[in-house]
Amino acid sequence: xxxxxxxxxxxxxxxxxxxxxxxxxxxxxxxxxxxxxxxxxxxxxxxxxxxxxxxxxxxxxxxxxxxxxxxxxxxxxxxxxxxxxxxxxxxxxxxxxxxxxxxxxxxxxxxxxxxxxxxxxxxxxxxxxxxxxxxxxxxxxxxxxxxxxxxxxxxxxxxxxxxxxxxxxxxxxxxxxxxxxxxxxxxxxxxxxxxxxxxxxxxxxxxxxxxxxxxxxxxxxxxxxxxxxxxxxxxxxxxxxxxxxxxxxxxxxxxxxxxxxxxxxxxxxxxxxxxxxxxxxxxxxxxxxxxxxxxxxxxxxxxxxxxxxxxxxxxxxxxxxxxxxxxxxxxxxxxxxxxxxxxxxxxxxxxxxxxxxxxxxxxxxxxxxxxxxxxxxxxxxxxxxxxxxxxxxxxxxxxxxxxxxxxxxxxxxxxxxxxxxxxxxxxxxxxxxxxxxxxxxxxxxxxxxxxxxxxxxxxxxxxxx
Numbered sequence: 001x002x003x004x005x006x007x008x009x010x011x012x013x014x015x016x017x018x019x020x021x022x023x024x025x026x027x028x029x030x031x032x033x034x035x036x037x038x039x040x041x042x043x044x045x046x047x048x049x050x051x052x053x054x055x056x057x058x059x060x061x062x063x064x065x066x067x068x069x070x071x072x073x074x075x076x077x078x079x080x081x082x083x084x085x086x087x088x089x090x091x092x093x094x095x096x097x098x099x100x101x102x103x104x105x106x107x108x109x110x111x112x113x114x115x116x117x118x119x120x121x122x123x124x125x126x127x128x129x130x131x132x133x134x135x136x137x138x139x140x141x142x143x144x145x146x147x148x149x150x151x152x153x154x155x156x157x158x159x160x161x162x163x164x165x166x167x168x169x170x171x172x173x174x175x176x177x178x179x180x181x182x183x184x185x186x187x188x189x190x191x192x193x194x195x196x197x198x199x200x201x202x203x204x205x206x207x208x209x210x211x212x213x214x215x216x217x218x219x220x221x222x223x224x225x226x227x228x229x230x231x232x233x234x235x236x237x238x239x240x241x242x243x244x245x246x247x248x249x250x251x252x253x254x255x256x257x258x259x260x261x262x263x264x265x266x267x268x269x270x271x272x273x274x275x276x277x278x279x280x281x282x283x284x285x286x287x288x289x290x291x292x293x294x295x296x297x298x299x300x301x302x303x304x305x306x307x308x309x310x311x312x313x314x315x316x317x318x319x320x321x322x323x324x325x326x327x328x329x330x331x332x333x334x335x336x337x338x339x340x341x342x343x344x345x346x347x348x349x350x351x352x353x354x355x356x357x358x359x360x361x362x363x364x365x366x367x368x369x370x371x372x373x374x375x376x377x378x379x380x381x382x383x384x385x386x387x388x389x390x391x392x393x394x395x396x397x398x399x400x401x402x403x404x405x406x407x408x409x410x411x412x413x414x415x416x417x418x419x420x421x422x423x424x425x426x427x428x429x430x431x432x433x434x435x436x437x438x439x440x441x442x443x444x445x446x447x448x449x450x451x452x453x454x455x456x457x458x459x460x461x462x463x464x465x
Contacts, residue, residue, distance in 0.1 A: 020049045020057075021096040028057040031074045033195040033231040033285045037062075040269065040282035041071050041199075046097055050139075050151055058148040059139050061156050064202065065097060065121040067221035069159045072199030073139040079182040079190070081145040091125055091135070092154045093118045110155070123155050123220045131208045133222065136161030138198040140174050159200050160208055160222045162250050169254035170226060173246065177230070180302045184232065192234040192241075197284055201225040201271045203250075223250050225271060229261055231289035243289035244299050258300055261288045384460035385415035386427055386446055404428055416458060423463035426450055430457050437463040 022028070028049035029035035037060075046063040050073075059075035093110045098120040110118070110125060118124055128135050135158040141149050161170065181194045200223035207218035227247035234240040245264035248256035259267070261284060268282040350363040363373050385407055405427065407417045418425035423437040432438050432448035438459035440446060448459045 020051060021094065022047050022049055025049070025060055028060050031057075031060050031076055031195070033233060033289050036286050037074070038072065038197060038199075038282065038284045040272070040280040042066075045071055048094065048156055050154065050157070052147050052151050055147060058144065058151040059157075061138070063094075063097060063122070063156050064221075067202045068121070068123040068127075068219060069200060069202065069221055069223065070138055070156055071202075072197050073157050074195070074197045075139045075143065077143050077178065077181050077185070077194040077196060078145050078148070079185045081143065081149070090153065091158075093122060093124060094154070094156050097122045097156070119219070123158070125155070127209055127220045128160065129209070130213050131160065131210060132163060133160035133208060134163050134166045135159075136166045136170070136226075138200070138226075140178075140198075142174070143178060143196070159226070160220060160250075161226060162252055164252035165226075165248065165250055165254055169248060169256060173228075173248075173256055176302060177228070180299070181230070181232065188234060188240060191236060192232060195231040195233065195285070195289070196228065198226070198228045199268075201227070201268065202275065204275045224275075225249055227264060227268065229264055229284045231261075231285045233289065238290060239293065241290040242293045242295040242299075243285060243291055244296055245284070258296070260291055260294075260296060261285055262291050384425070385417040386458040386460050387415050388446055388460065388462055389415075418460035423461055424448075425461060426457045426459040428457060432459055439463050 025032070025037050025047055029037070032038075041062055042064055044066075046065060048061045048063055049057045050059050050061060051057045059073055061070045061073045063070045091110050095118070098118050119127075125135070135155065137152055137157055138159060139152050139157050141152040144152060185192055185194065202221040203224035204221070206222040206224070208220050208222055209217050211217040225247050227245060229243070229245040231243045232241060243261045244258065245261050246256055246258045247264060247267060248254055265282050265284060265288070268284075269280075272282060273279060352362045355361065361373055405417050406414055416427045418427055424432040424434065425438060426432050426448055430450045433451055435452070436449040438446055438448045438461045440462065441448075446459050446462060447456055449456050
């Protein structure tokens, strides 16, 4: 099914979350291997011991107020937890990040907070709306039970992740990682701890919301990469301890690479240096957490199984989710500019509409010459697919990198489509012959002649009535 940009790939009910902004991780350092936080990250970032209203800490986050995203979240895996996940609209924000003098040292529900105050130094949910990015968890809720499960739903644990990358590639790697670690912990009789750090590489050249869709654009930095590092520490037999990591580009096609923690440190140091964020070397785990116990081939074998697994029938295929990512980003970024079939922008004072014609068009230039107008597709409705259905309200007709125009007509269908909704609208930017409007004309599909020489193509409106 479609994955709206404002939702992630997980669902949960309401809850009340609390956290604590601290000057040192000392009071919640149990989530780090050897109680030592990663080195080389932004020293000015806010340190958060994440907790609920009652009970202890569940994980920690390092939050950059400059980028309005967490640089990492560190946590441990509870193998007894269910892998069930879902979504929630009850996200939380942290008052102390935007208002350090606040006496409220816990998270509050975003809907009950002062949005103007909160957004000073942190992202809020409206920043994600219509952008094509999910509020992607760094610390996944499926790695926790009950209250810890709930505690992950905070915007201080979320970053903009491409919908296709988040819901197919990263989700599958998280799932396989959980299965692998759970199996290993069970085989070791629970005599080990899996320390995990999931982080980002902020891209100084990419922010959201996009200027085309927001009056307050470019508030939140979009990561160029998402990474994860694992330290598996056996309590009594260090020969069974090991570490590994992986990193992927925040793009629909994925591109995730498995590697040693030492190599991940080098890659992160290089990427951070290129972004002029820090010249320090990044070191995630002390001594790379038994990196010399090279078990990468064993881990690689497990992840090879993941790569070769088919997508569940209940989910969209990976290529479809990649198309969703591109579609959402293109449609959302063009809603105000109304791109035409030739790629021009409609004049701001003449948006895409019919203006008394039987097709959608707009003026693209400031003169009234023949090339100053073009056909266009209304951004939210009006276009039809060749199966006769209207395009999905959020996914209007366009090429989206393919050789023909198409759109989604429901949560499961996609089809070639017309540029406008009219009796002379054919696919592939063609127009029906004026003497032969669109219809079934004795066949099971909509079609029309596109000239007087019997050349034809599919079309989208049933005018043969």
